[in-house]
Amino acid sequence: MLIVADENIPLLDSFFGDIGDIRQVPGRTMSATDVQDADILLVRSVTRVNQELLANSRVRFVGTCTIGTDHIDQQWLESAGISFAAAPGCNANSVAEYVLSVISLRAEKLCEDDWTRLSVGIVGAGNVGGELAHKLERLGFDVVICDPPRAEQSEEEDAKNFASLDEALKCDVVTLHTPLVQEGDHPTYHLLDASRLAALTADQLLINTSRGEVIDSAALVERLAEANPPTVVLDVWEHEPRINPELVEQAWIATPHVAGYSLEGKVQGSEMIYQALSQYLGLPARKKSGQFLPEPALSKLSFTSAASEMDAARVAIRSCCDPRRDDARLRHSLGMSSDERGQAFDRLRRQYPVRREFSSLKIQLKGTSKSAQDTFRALGFKIKL
Ligand SMILES: NC(=O)c1ccc[n+]([C@@H]2O[C@H](COP(=O)([O-])OP(=O)(O)OC[C@H]3O[C@@H](n4cnc5c(N)ncnc54)[C@H](O)[C@@H]3O)[C@@H](O)[C@H]2O)c1
Numbered sequence: 001m002l003i004v005a006d007e008n009i010p011l012l013d014s015f016f017g018d019i020g021d022i023r024q025v026p027g028r029t030m031s032a033t034d035v036q037d038a039d040i041l042l043v044r045s046v047t048r049v050n051q052e053l054l055a056n057s058r059v060r061f062v063g064t065c066t067i068g069t070d071h072i073d074q075q076w077l078e079s080a081g082i083s084f085a086a087a088p089g090c091n092a093n094s095v096a097e098y099v100l101s102v103i104s105l106r107a108e109k110l111c112e113d114d115w116t117r118l119s120v121g122i123v124g125a126g127n128v129g130g131e132l133a134h135k136l137e138r139l140g141f142d143v144v145i146c147d148p149p150r151a152e153q154s155e156e157e158d159a160k161n162f163a164s165l166d167e168a169l170k171c172d173v174v175t176l177h178t179p180l181v182q183e184g185d186h187p188t189y190h191l192l193d194a195s196r197l198a199a200l201t202a203d204q205l206l207i208n209t210s211r212g213e214v215i216d217s218a219a220l221v222e223r224l225a226e227a228n229p230p231t232v233v234l235d236v237w238e239h240e241p242r243i244n245p246e247l248v249e250q251a252w253i254a255t256p257h258v259a260g261y262s263l264e265g266k267v268q269g270s271e272m273i274y275q276a277l278s279q280y281l282g283l284p285a286r287k288k289s290g291q292f293l294p295e296p297a298l299s300k301l302s303f304t305s306a307a308s309e310m311d312a313a314r315v316a317i318r319s320c321c322d323p324r325r326d327d328a329r330l331r332h333s334l335g336m337s338s339d340e341r342g343q344a345f346d347r348l349r350r351q352y353p354v355r356r357e358f359s360s361l362k363i364q365l366k367g368t369s370k371s372a373q374d375t376f377r378a379l380g381f382k383i384k385l
Pocket residue numbers: 067068069088089091092095123124125126127128129130146147148149150177178179180181186187188191209210211235236257258259260261
């Protein structure tokens with residue numbers, strides 16, 4: 001059995017090596033020729049999987065080790081009788097940690113010692129938005145959730161917990177977590193268009209870790225050039241990897257689509273597709289991502305009562321996830337030609353340094369308050385008193 005796989009899928013050999021022969025190819029440029037003799041196709045989000053890629057192949061199973069599925073023509077796969085699996089939720093915690101890190105940076109920039117004073121509007125409350133909301137609520141933030149598809153499915157009483165998009169867009173921090181959906185009752189393509197961007201004010205922060213196309217980026221470039229623009233943090237872009245350098249310059253923090261790139265998140269994506277493929281083939285699935293995760297380089301941090309709760313939390317958060325480091329690397333590519341910038345965008349993703357989730361770090365708290373312990377627990381760190 002031949003498995004053709006994106007070379008950026010971690011642990012390909014460990015998970016899939018005893019299922020078939022593996023041919024690794026670059027996901028961005030994967031062609032019909034690369035897959036024509038494959039039985040199984042494993043991708044991440046940079047490969048368009050459609051009739052053009054697969055019509056002349058014998059592929060019977062496609063797995064994407066990602067949450068997003070907008071690169072897959074699922075309707076065509078179904079019509080062609082090809083089985084499909086995605087990895088819902090695999091890197092949801094990673095994205096939630098990226099957003100928490102950004103909110104901590106924002107509070108610091110505003111000289112706000114109590115970050116929970118910032119209201120947070122979450123647009124799309126599935127695996128990522130739901131995980132983020134859960135953490136923020138445990139921390140004591142005021143969270144406003146907009147998710148019309150879920151609101152419609154809820155009982156009347158629960159539907160009251162959901163706000164409209166316009167209400168969510170009034171929060172101090174607005175963070176987008178919808179899938180990219182082009183059609184239907186709740187399309188998200190250019191959900192934030194010129195008129196919605198116009199309503200954002202200079203004291204607001206807009207974070208996009210969903211898909212670049214959820215914001216009309218041409219309108220965003222214009223809005224950011226006007227007086228009193230909102231602050232923006234962008235991890236995802238229209239036309240990746242050839243992103244608009246002007247938008248990178250205008251963004252407060254600009255990262256190369258890495259919010260979900262914790263090691264845990266990437267490896268869980270591989271594990272979920274290994275499980276789905278094993279089930280499809282009727283094979284036992286005994287391997288678990290935990291057995292392949294190395295010991296983290298940083299495993300313990302200690303704080304005493306001398307450190308303020310927020311200072312300690314900032315240090316711990318940023319020792320795991322600091323989007324400013326990714327921002328600096330992306331900005332470095334701005335002086336390059338357009339082709340080189342696109343290559344640099346993909347290279348930064350391919351060579352992404354190991355990033356471990358908060359749960360990999362044990363926090364030792366000596367003589368600190370109960371409130372500090374609660375904060376670290378809510379963030380997902382392990383606590384040692
Ligand atoms: N930047 C990254 O590294 C990264 C990582 C993971 C996921 N993502 C993106 O984030 C998206 C969301 O991930 P998820 O795991 O939460 O997906 P999910 O499917 O679990 O949740 C998405 C939620 O969005 C809601 N939604 C759909 N249309 C909406 C609309 N018009 N307005 C408001 N809400 C709407 C859905 O009802 C659902 O609850 C993914 O589809 C992917 O594109 C990006």
